[in-house]
């Protein structure tokens with residue numbers, strides 16, 4: 001059965017598999033994947049090493065060919081395309097890489113101009129376009145430098161300018177910040193956001209770090225052994241992961257519940273009932289706690305934090321509630337009435 005394409009989807013995988021045949025047998029890198037990327041969004045693909053992320057994304061621009069299934073990219077079925085059709089199609093799909101893949105013997109301007117030269121643009125048009133792109137990525141003054149004179153972050157800016165040269169609708173970013181330090185990573189992520197917001201380019205980001213997803217993506221698919229373990233908005237996946245692998249990823253970035261030594265220390269110092277309550281916009285935790293005293297229950301905040309996720313507050317607080325058991329039960333019930341509450345063992 002083939003699902004009808006969502007009108008807003010720009011990339012549509014329908015039951016797509018990719019099998020590599022090697023000497024030591026077949027490897028199914030992508031295993032019956034159904035997913036769609038919406039036009040204009042920043043979509044992240046996350047997974048551990050070997051999960052099939054790179055292969056999945058390389059299918060989009062035909063660097064790898066689909067073994068079975070349908071793959072529609074911007075209205076065209078790339079499975080049926082010939083190599084020369086794919087070559088033309090790739091002009092609408094920019095790609096950047098972890099190791100930047102710049103030509104060391106060409107200047108920055110020469111690197112950005114290269115795809116335009118291949119596409120047959122005149123020198124005059126190329127020069128104007130290169131200047132415009134270098135200005136966009138903040139490197140106009142480095143036009144005549146060579147890649148090895150640039151920092152890693154600057155090299156990736158050149159990579160982005162080159163990927164955007166022919167005005168693609170889609171930009172694929174394969175571990176594009178993995179070789180960069182945290183500060184430079186933030187710079188590159190800001191630039192990718194600018195590409196998305198100002199140019200309307202759909203961005204597909206591959207990463208193995210959930211922090212990258214949190215910083216940039218609108219939606220995320222978690223890959224495990226070639227299949228989609230779960231997919232959702234970043235807020236949904238962070239706040240309520242549905243799969244085991246999703247929970248594992250989220251626990252690496254959201255330390256919302258005390259575990260191990262932290263839990264042992266809290267237990268020792270706080271003999272009362274310990275619960276963790278989720279905090280998000282509109283959860284009236286404070287109102288409930290303000291009324292706890294009148295019911296004979298006192299509380300301490302013993303662990304937790306609140307941050308921002310996709311412009312919404314999100315976090316959790318672990319509380320020690322002390323007082324008569326029935327009254328504590330009542331306050332826990334009131335907390336459950338306004339938010340999710342978990343007993344801490």
Ligand SMILES: Nc1ncnc2c1ncn2[C@@H]1O[C@H](COP(=O)(O)OP(=O)(O)OP(=O)(O)O)[C@@H](O)[C@H]1O
Pocket residue numbers: 020021022027028029047048049050051052053054055056208
């Ligand atoms: N050209 C190839 N030939 C044979 N097997 C391959 C090839 N490319 C990838 N694979 C295998 O396919 C599986 C998925 O690899 P892929 O590189 O897509 O995963 P990944 O999630 O991107 O991993 P990483 O984060 O390490 O890059 C792995 O088992 C890998 O060894």
